Amino acid sequence: MARAPIHSASGKLRIIGGSLRNSRLTVPDRPGLRPTADRVRETLFNWLMPVIDGARCLDLFAGTGALGIEALSRGAAWVDFVESDAALAQALKDNLARLKQDRAAVRPADALHLLEDAPAHAYDIAFVDPPFAADWWNPAAGALDAHGWLKPHAWIYVEAPARATLALPPSWQLHRESTAGAVRFALYRRAEPSAKL
Numbered sequence: 311m312a313r314a315p316i317h318s319a320s321g322k323l324r325i326i327g328g329s330l331r332n333s334r335l336t337v338p339d340r341p342g343l344r345p346t347a348d349r350v351r352e353t354l355f356n357w358l359m360p361v362i363d364g365a366r367c368l369d370l371f372a373g374t375g376a377l378g379i380e381a382l383s384r385g386a387a388w389v390d391f392v393e394s395d396a397a398l399a400q401a402l403k404d405n406l407a408r409l410k411q412d413r414a415a416v417r418p419a420d421a422l423h424l425l426e427d428a429p430a431h432a433y434d435i436a437f438v439d440p441p442f443a444a445d446w447w448n449p450a451a452g453a454l455d456a457h458g459w460l461k462p463h464a465w466i467y468v469e470a471p472a473r474a475t476l477a478l479p480p481s482w483q484l485h486r487e488s489t490a491g492a493v494r495f496a497l498y499r500r501a502e503p504s505a506k507l
Contacts (some may be wrong), residue, residue, distance in 0.1 A: 323335040323337050323345055323374055323376050324348075325376070325379055325380055325383050326348050326351055326352055326380065327352065327355055327380065327383060327384055328380070328382075328383030328384035328385065329383050329384075329385075330379065330382070330383035330409055330411075331383065333383075333409055335374055335375070335376060335379065335405050336401055336404065336405055336408075337374050337401065338397045338398060338401045340395065340397060340398060343373060343374070343398075344373070344441075344442065345373070345374060345376060346376060346377060346439065346469060346495075347490055347493075349490065350469070350488075350490050350493070350495050351376065351377065351380055353488060353495075354377075354467060354495065354497065355380060355381075355384055357485070357486050357497050358381075358384075358435065358465065358467075358497070359384075361434070361435070361465060362381060362384045362385055362386055362435070363384070363385035363386075364385065364386070364387045365381070365385075365386045365387060365434040365435050366386070366387055366388045366389075366431060366432075366433050366434050366435075367381045367386050367388065367389045367390070367433060367434065367435045367436070367437070368389075368390050368392070368433040368435070368436040368437065368459065369381075369389055369390070369391045369392065369437045370392050370421045370425075370436065370437060370438055370439070370440070370450060370454075371392065371393070371421050371438070371439055371440040371441065371446075371450075372391040372392055372393040372398070372399075372402060372416075372437075373393065373395075373398055373439075374398065374401070374402065374405075375391050375393070375402040375405065375406075375416075377437040377439065377467070378391050378414065378437065379405065379406070379409070379411070381435065381437075382411050382413060382414060386413070386435075387413060388413050388414065389413070389414045389415075390414070390415050390417060390433075391414065391415070391416045391417065392417045392419055392421045392424055393416065393417075393418060393419075394418065394419060394420045394421065396418060399416050399418040402416050403416045421440070421446075421450060422446060422449055422450060422453065425450060425453035425454060425457060425459065426453060426457065427457065428457050428458045428459075429457075429458060429459050432458060432459060432460055432461045432464070433459060433460060433461065433464060434461055434464055434465065435464065435465045435466075435467070436454055436459065436460060436464065436465075436466045436467070437467045438450055438451060438454070438466060438467065438468045438469070439467070439468075439469040442470070442471055447468065447470055447474065447476050447478075448476060448477045448478070451466070451468070451476075451478045451479055451482070452479060454466070455479040455481060455482070455500070456479075460500050461500075462500065462502040463499065463500055463501075463502060464499075464500045465485070465497060465498070465499055465500075466482060466497070466498045466499075466500065467495070467496070467497050467498075468495070468496050468497075468498065469493060469494075469495045470493070470494055470495075471492055471493065471494070472489050472492050472493060472494040473492070474494070478498065479500075481500050481501045481502075482498040482499070482500055482501075483498060483499050483500075483501050484496060484497075484498055485497045485498060485499045
């Protein structure tokens with residue numbers, strides 16, 4: 311869930327699967343809020359179904375947090391949400407409290423700055439969906455891969471404009487991809503680095 315100068319999406323989000331299915335998320339009226347479409351989320355979590363249960367997840371550029379909350383609804387063990395917009399971060403905290411989700415934390419921080427440091431724990435799944443108006447996919451992907459944020463065989467979801475040119479780490483192997491209108495969404499699997507001879 312990222313922000314882009316398209317339209318506002320206040321009050322229109324629901325969780326589409328799992329234990330929280332049909333729960334509504336309160337969404338602030340923020341210019342350019344761009345929710346991941348229901349059918350895109352449904353496709354993504356069908357792809358992730360074999361691995362989501364018990365996974366530790368990172369929702370970068372979280373926005374309303376719909377991707378991370380969908381992960382919690384479907385059995386993720388923990389989700390860290392990163393969102394720099396104070397109003398969105400607070401709404402996310404409020405939604406998690408209302409839905410009684412205590413296997414999560416909201417980090418009101420700039421994602422790219424946060425990624426410069428090593429995390430306390432590596433993640434099984436990362437959601438990378440930055441604002442479409444910013445060119446943050448490549449630096450975010452590089453920092454995730456280089457600074458210990460991902461487990462050796464982590465899964466990474468990337469949502470971007472279909473026309474965007476991405477230069478992702480060579481260890482990220484494309485698993486599945488699709489398009490919805492002008493949006494390309496893809497799931498990658500991180501390959502374990504080859505042993506040095």
